[in-house]
Amino acid sequence: MGAAAGRARTVLITGVAGGKGRLLARRLAERFRVVGVDRLPWRTPPEGAEVQAVDLRKRSFEQLVRRRRPQVVVHLALVRHFQVDEAERHHINIGGTRAVFEHALRYGVERVVVLSSSTVYGALPDNGAYLGEEAPLNAALLSPEIRDLVQTDTYSTAQLWQHPGLSTVVLRPVNVVGPTVHSVISRYLRMRRVPTVLGFDPLFQVIHEEDLVEAVVRAVETPALRGVYNVTGAGAVPLSLVIQEAGRATLPVPEPLLGPLVDRLFRLRVFPFPAGAIPFIKFPCTVSGRAFKAATGFRFERSLRQTLTSFR
Amino acid sequence: MDPLAALRVDEEIEGRSARLAVRLNEYGYDPWGFHLGTFQRAMVLGRWFYRRYFRCDTVGAEKVPRGRVMLVANHSGQLPCDAAMLAMALFLECEPPRAVTGMVERLAARTPFVSEYFVRLGQMTGTPENCRQMFEEGRAVMVFPEGVRGLGKVWRDRYRLERFGGGFLRLCLECRTPIVPVGLAGFEESMPSFSQLRPLARLLGLPYLPLTPTLLPVPLPTRCYITFGDPIRFRGSPRDDDALIGKKVRRVAAEIDRLIQAGLSRRTSIF
Numbered sequence: 001m002g003a004a005a006g007r008a009r010t011v012l013i014t015g016v017a018g019g020k021g022r023l024l025a026r027r028l029a030e031r032f033r034v035v036g037v038d039r040l041p042w043r044t045p046p047e048g049a050e051v052q053a054v055d056l057r058k059r060s061f062e063q064l065v066r067r068r069r070p071q072v073v074v075h076l077a078l079v080r081h082f083q084v085d086e087a088e089r090h091h092i093n094i095g096g097t098r099a100v101f102e103h104a105l106r107y108g109v110e111r112v113v114v115l116s117s118s119t120v121y122g123a124l125p126d127n128g129a130y131l132g133e134e135a136p137l138n139a140a141l142l143s144p145e146i147r148d149l150v151q152t153d154t155y156s157t158a159q160l161w162q163h164p165g166l167s168t169v170v171l172r173p174v175n176v177v178g179p180t181v182h183s184v185i186s187r188y189l190r191m192r193r194v195p196t197v198l199g200f201d202p203l204f205q206v207i208h209e210e211d212l213v214e215a216v217v218r219a220v221e222t223p224a225l226r227g228v229y230n231v232t233g234a235g236a237v238p239l240s241l242v243i244q245e246a247g248r249a250t251l252p253v254p255e256p257l258l259g260p261l262v263d264r265l266f267r268l269r270v271f272p273f274p275a276g277a278i279p280f281i282k283f284p285c286t287v288s289g290r291a292f293k294a295a296t297g298f299r300f301e302r303s304l305r306q307t308l309t310s311f312r
Numbered sequence: 313m314d315p316l317a318a319l320r321v322d323e324e325i326e327g328r329s330a331r332l333a334v335r336l337n338e339y340g341y342d343p344w345g346f347h348l349g350t351f352q353r354a355m356v357l358g359r360w361f362y363r364r365y366f367r368c369d370t371v372g373a374e375k376v377p378r379g380r381v382m383l384v385a386n387h388s389g390q391l392p393c394d395a396a397m398l399a400m401a402l403f404l405e406c407e408p409p410r411a412v413t414g415m416v417e418r419l420a421a422r423t424p425f426v427s428e429y430f431v432r433l434g435q436m437t438g439t440p441e442n443c444r445q446m447f448e449e450g451r452a453v454m455v456f457p458e459g460v461r462g463l464g465k466v467w468r469d470r471y472r473l474e475r476f477g478g479g480f481l482r483l484c485l486e487c488r489t490p491i492v493p494v495g496l497a498g499f500e501e502s503m504p505s506f507s508q509l510r511p512l513a514r515l516l517g518l519p520y521l522p523l524t525p526t527l528l529p530v531p532l533p534t535r536c537y538i539t540f541g542d543p544i545r546f547r548g549s550p551r552d553d554d555a556l557i558g559k560k561v562r563r564v565a566a567e568i569d570r571l572i573q574a575g576l577s578r579r580t581s582i583f
Contacts, residue, residue, distance in 0.1 A: 125421035128441035129344050199424025203345045203431070235337050238345065238428075255424070283421070284345075304337050 010035060011220060012070035012109075014100060015077030016051055017042040019180040020115070023213045024074065025049050028220065035068045037061060038077065056096035065103040072220050075100045075114045078152060081184050082145065082266070082273055090148040097152045101159055104166065111167040111226075113219045116153040118172045118230055119146060123202070123285040130288040133172070133228045142279040157228050169219045173231040174287060178209030178310050186311060187272035188281075194243045195262070195271075198252040201240045202284040207233025208302035208310055218296040225295060232289030234304040239281060245308035255282075316353040325355045328409040333450060334434075344445075346434040351411060354433055355403055362400040365533050366393070366498065369578060372540030373405035380447040380489050381543070383412065383454045384480060386473055386568050387462030389499035390522040393531050398454060398494060401538050410452045415443060417460060419519070440483055447487040455480045457561070464508050464520035470500040471572060476565050478557045486550035490543040493564055495571025498536035501582050503529070534582050537575030541567050 011028050015021045016036025026046045028034050034049035045051040054060045077096055079089045104112050121131050122138035140147035159168040175185050215231045243250050265271035292298055329352050340348045362368050385398055395414050402410040415438030420426050436442040446453050456462060457476035484491055505522035513521035546560050
């Protein structure tokens with residue numbers, strides 16, 4: 001995809017109004033015609049980008065794909081927070097992803113890039129240190145609340161063999177942090193006193209939002225790319241150090257008390273995740289990003305310190 | 313909150329740890345969570361146990377080759393003091409000093425505080441994948457093929473090797489890694505146990521519960537003997553038949569047995 005031919009090409013971004021979507025749209029608008037969709041409006045899109053407020057599961061989305069005929073779809077519109085109820089989240093994530101692939105196949109899209117997450121592997125005490133893409137997706141075992149994300153990932157990777165003609169790229173980045181990211185993890189790390197599990201301090205792997213956006217750009221631009229890839233940034237340090245670098249204090253709580261406390265606070269909407277997600281602050285879930293680097297030449301640019309101090 | 317924070321790191325520890333082959337990030341951690349500062353303080357404490365408490369008598373540390381290597385030893389003494397002292401020998405007596413990665417029982421990762429510290433000290437849950445990653449880094453890995461069966465041995469079975477698993481040998485064949493057999497002697501007497509109290513242990517979720525003369529889980533200051541053997545470089549396929557692998561495993565076990573006896577022959581008294 002040369003720069004000259006690139007200008008005429010169209011990239012459709014779902015979930016464009018989110019933090020990562022906005023960064024990505026700005027980057028891609030330099031070289032592509034960008035069509036962004038989101039359920040929420042984005043009033044100040046970059047020049048050369050068109051943004052529509054549509055629901056992926058509605059006919060208006062199909063119409064948009066039919067009319068704009070994008071060559072690439074970047075699917076960012078997955079709900080990862082727990083502010084909507086489980087059934088609703090399930091329908092948005094599974095239904096939305098299904099719509100993306102169905103329309104992509106029908107209207108001649110060449111490549112679909114899905115932004116999954118390394119959380120699908122699950123945080124388990126027996127996890128190998130740096131998991132490869134072939135590792136089983138165990139997240140639902142200890143954290144059933146996120147099984148829809150595992151299912152979405154599995155559905156997307158199944159497209160690889162079901163539709164060999166479509167270039168499907170599933171990215172599983174580690175924890176994304178940065179000044180504009182609003183995620184469960186960033187909400188957790190921005191609490192005044194951050195509850196942790198007493199006696200446990202797992203390695204926590206991070207990538208800066210700008211580095212992640214660069215990785216997605218690579219996934220859009222690298223010729224003949226298809227497959228499942230972990231995406232890693234500057235590295236991993238203990239969770240307590242992440243919290244310290246975020247300028248917050250830890251509040252270690254014995255595990256038998258932490259579960260009920262988290263559940264109570266979660267129901268009062270002052271804690272960002274339910275007790276089922278506690279394994280992610282107790283056990284490690286670190287992945288190897290080697291395959292993606294080899295396939296695309298991606299290199300992170302923000303150092304570990306820059307990454308960890310970027311969202312104070 | 314670090315219980316080791318009060319320990320002062322001196323020139324010896326500082327100098328030796330500067331020569332470790334570990335990749336540290338700007339916060340002093342390696343990619344697997346090893347932390348140099350924590351490790352140095354643990355070395356201060358460990359050195360006291362190595363020189364003053366167990367008065368370890370180490371022979372053959374110069375046989376440990378540079379680069380990736382697997383140290384295979386017998387296991388005993390109820391608490392893994394033998395593993396800690398072998399790690400100390402590798403740090404204090406080898407040239408260049410080594411920070412060895414023990415392939416640890418899965419229980420450790422689930423135990424509060426232990427789960428935190430064993431990682432900071434460069435230890436890992438004993439899975440084949442973890443071991444491969446360490447070999448790829450050129451690190452030294454320590455395994456006890458007897459596992460907890462060896463650790464929980466009772467008095468009448470002392471110095472009798474438990475059955476060795478074969479996984480370690482297949483890994484070494486796969487990763488073309490030399491094995492250095494090590495015989496550990498003296499730890500058996502540091503905490504004699506007369507029963508594993510299995511029913512009570514099961515109730516507490518432990519693999520065994522030693523019944524010791526002092527009734528306390530404190531090792532006695534026995535004199536300990538660490539004997540390194542010559543590196544063995546096996547040839548063959550990691551997918552070979554169990555019988556073929558078993559033959560190689562038995563050769564390692566026999567060598568360890570010989571090295572234990574070599575240690576015991578240097579002993580004049582238990583203490």
